Amino acid sequence: xxxxxxxxxxxxxxxxxxxxxxxxxxxxxxxxxxxxxxxxxxxxxxxxxxxxxxxxxxxxxxxxxxxxxxxxxxxxxxxxxxxxxxxxxxxxxxxxxxxxxxxxxxxxxxxxxxxxxxxxxxxxxxxxxxxxxxxxxxxxxxxxxxxxxxxxxxxxxxxxxxxxxxxxxxxxxxxxxxxxxxxxxxxxxxxxxxxxxxxxxxxxxxxxxxxxxxxxxxxxxxxxxxxxxxxxxxxxxxxxxxxxxxxxxxxxxxxxxxxxxxxxxxxxx
Numbered sequence: 163x164x165x166x167x168x169x170x171x172x173x174x175x176x177x178x179x180x181x182x183x184x185x186x187x188x189x190x191x192x193x194x195x196x197x198x199x200x201x202x203x204x205x206x207x208x209x210x211x212x213x214x215x216x217x218x219x220x221x222x223x224x225x226x227x228x229x230x231x232x233x234x235x236x237x238x239x240x241x242x243x244x245x246x247x248x249x250x251x252x253x254x255x256x257x258x259x260x261x262x263x264x265x266x267x268x269x270x271x272x273x274x275x276x277x278x279x280x281x282x283x284x285x286x287x288x289x290x291x292x293x294x295x296x297x298x299x300x301x302x303x304x305x306x307x308x309x310x311x312x313x314x315x316x317x318x319x320x321x322x323x324x325x326x327x328x329x330x331x332x333x334x335x336x337x338x339x340x341x342x343x344x345x346x347x348x349x350x351x352x353x354x355x356x357x358x359x360x361x362x363x364x365x366x367x368x369x370x371x372x373x374x375x376x377x378x379x380x381x382x383x384x385x386x387x388x389x390x391x392x393x394x395x396x397x398x399x400x401x402x403x404x405x406x407x408x409x410x411x412x413x414x415x416x417x418x419x420x421x422x423x424x425x426x427x428x429x430x431x
Contacts, residue, residue: 222273232429233397234385239422240370246358246415249330251322254348258312262297269295269318272345283333285322311404319354327415329360341405347422358415360406366419371401374423382427394428 211238255272259265273292280290300310324330334356337347348354379393385391402422409416 168191202225232391233426234382234393234429235424235426236378236381236385237374237422237424238374238375238381239378239420242366242370242419243409244360244362244417244419246327246360246417248323248325248359248361249327249415250357250359251330251334252354252356253320253322254351254354255318255345256348257316257318257346258314261314262314265314265316268293269316273318273320275343275345277342277353279336280320280322280333282328283336285324285333287322287325290320290322293321317348331415356414358408358417360384360417363404363406365418367404370404370419370421371423374401375399377426378423378425379427382425386427386429389429391429391431393429397426397428399423399425402413 215286245380253276255269255276257265257266257268277292280289298315298317299313300315301313322330322333334367337349341420383393400423402424404419404421407418407420408414409418
């Protein structure tokens with residue numbers, strides 16, 4: 163019996179030594195249970211480290227967001243004057259009278275004279291066309307109640323379309339030759355306007371866009387210097403539509419080409 167009690171006591175002592183007493187960390191260290199301490203502090207350390215790193219990331223993110231929110235928006239303009247490279251000139255003549263047969267003969271004779279005038283001045287057949295005459299019955303269209311002195315008003319149009327803009331301009335100044343032959347050339351008719359066009363926009367687009375971007379950057383650089391900042395990279399950029407207009411009403415054959423680019427730059431400290 164005594165021997166059995168002794169064995170039980172030894173067994174309890176060995177169990178106490180193996181399990182170690184966990185009443186405090188110091189006692190655990192004294193007992194040699196370092197693994198127990200590590201199990202307690204490593205998770206806490208990792209959590210603290212994670213919170214610290216998260217705070218650093220949030221701070222950096224907010225700093226970067228604040229820096230990215232500083233921008234300047236500028237516009238760059240590019241303008242050029244170019245010569246029209248295409249002209250459409252409607253040569254309008256009118257004949258009036260009461261006999262359509264005789265009027266048509268006069269119209270045909272006038273058109274032949276106009277065509278001869280064009281050809282003799284270096285205009286090819288493919289550059290002009292003769293439209294069918296337009297007949298207006300003045301008695302049928304007499305809305306004002308006043309009797310017209312003639313019944314028919316016939317309008318004939320020979321349309322010249324050419325890339326020889328300078329030559330066509332010279333021909334316009336020679337219209338008096340047709341008038342001298344008794345051909346009534348009508349000028350200033352709203353329905354038959356002389357049109358000048360510039361059709362080579364794609365050739366000058368790249369240079370004009372580059373010029374507009376350069377001018378925009380100059381404006382942004384000046385702004386950044388005045389605000390004691392540094393000009394950063396482009397955030398957004400948009401190209402406006404190209405516009406082609408007459409330089410003025412007296413020189414419609416000279417065109418003004420215009421484009422505006424809008425660019426947003428970052429500002430840095």
